[in-house]
Amino acid sequence: MALTFDHGGGVRSVAVPIPDNPLGHTLVYVVDTGRGPVLVDTGWDDPASWEALAEGLAAFGTSPGDVHGVLITHHHPDHHGLSGRVREASGAWVAMHAADIAIVRRTREARPERWFAYMAAKLEAAGAPEEHVAPLRAARGRTLPGLAPALPDREIVPGELLDLPGRRLRAVWTPGHTPGHVCLHLEEDHPAGSPGRGRLFSGDHLLPGITPHIGLYEDPDDATVTDPLGDYLASLERVGRLTPAEVLPAHQHPFGDAGARVQDLLAHHEHRLASLLSLLSEPLTPWQLATRMRWNRPWPEIPRASRDIAVSEAESHLRHLVKQGRAEPVPGTDPVTYVRTA
Known part of the structure; x- marks a missing residue:
């Protein structure tokens, strides 16, 4: 039996399981509109x-065949994975921010061995x-899951009200977790009368008890030096200024006081940056830094694939420190090492 919730005001959610993942499930939100249900993410x-x-x-009282449209907060497979099946069942449009549409298109076109x-x-x-x-070299002939995601047919434009009859839902661009991550601000009175400015579908940007992964934006054909952590921190402050009455995240559970959670996350990342600077009293590669950082378990117990994610997160923090002038690469090192500035 599916786990469902009624959040009031024509908003409900379904807990859609994520196989073999400690997150457990994605909360797929079902928003009533004048043209039928619209989903926020799909699982x-x-x-x-x-x-x-x-x-x-x-x-x-509805079905996948009745869905009018699908709004995707970001391209990750626990959010976008079922979009194609929903569209096949109903003819629904699928919308996503242009930056993540580009990733979906690139993913569909790339051969597994390229990745x-x-x-x-x-x-x-x-x-x-x-x-x-x-x-990784030995696996180049294998296929990877999630390499044929559905290509969205509509673009979510930040700042604009979405075309949902009977609703006021505005897109807020919140890059960091992905380049095209969006939150969706339901600019309507809270159904329980809670103080604040409506409700916020926050995707993975703002979660009640988890810090979302902030790694590097991966594009094999683009050498642009990005700053995902800087993007994320700026996005957090942008969301904090919205002051929603309630946050409806994609994982865990809804919560209030978005401003307090934003401050917690800003403090968490500043503490992590300070901890990294203390480690960079000696030159370290991103891999060496990741092995010394604090994770939810000791490094030897972290699975191989999760170590890749950890290294990417270490690199995103390093890149932000370099941009701030608080750390620098050591000239002539290969692989490159980093050290804090004097």
């Missing part, structure tokens, strides 16, 4: 996930040991 592309979504919609080669090169440049990189 992972898996038979059990599809069944849960269909059961949840049935509990609300394996790129990831191996990135890890080598970060100082990963040969025994960690070697499996």
Whole structure:
């Protein structure tokens, strides 16, 4: 039986499971409109996930075939995975921010071996040991999950009200977790009368008890030096100024006092940056830095794929420190090492 919630004011949600993932599920929101239900995210592309979504919609007296449109907060497969199946069932439009549409298009066009080669090169440049990189080379002939996501047919334009009859839903661009992540601000009175400015569908940008992953934006064909952590911190402050009465996140549970959560996350990242600077009293590669950072478990217990994510997060923090002038690469090192500035 699907786990469902009624949040009032024509907003409900379905907990769509994520297979083999500690997050457990994605909260897919169902928003009533004058033309039928519109989904905010869809969940992972898996038979059990599809069944849960269909059961949840049935509990609300509707079905995937009745869906009018799909709004995707960002391109990750636990949010965008089932969009194609929903569109096939209903003819619904699928909308996403242009920056993440570009990632979806690139992902669909790239051959799996291109990604394996790129990831191996990135890890080598970060100082990963040969025994960690070697499996990527050996796996180049394999396929990767999530390489054929549905291509959205509409663009979510930040600042504009979305075309949802009977609703006031405005897109807020919140890059950081992905380049095209958006939050969706429901500019309507809270159904329970809670003080604040409406409700915010926050995707992965703002979660009640989790700090979302902030890694590097991966594009094998683009050498632009981005600053995802800087983007995320600026996005947090932008969302804090909205002062919503309630936040409806994609994971865990709804919560109030978005401003307090924003301040918690800003403090968390500043503390992490300070901790990294203390580690950079000696030159370290991104890999060496990641092995010394504090994670939710000791480094030897972190699975191989999760280590890749950890290194990417270490690199995003390093890049932000370099941009701030608080750290610098050591000339002539290969793989490159970093040290804090005097």
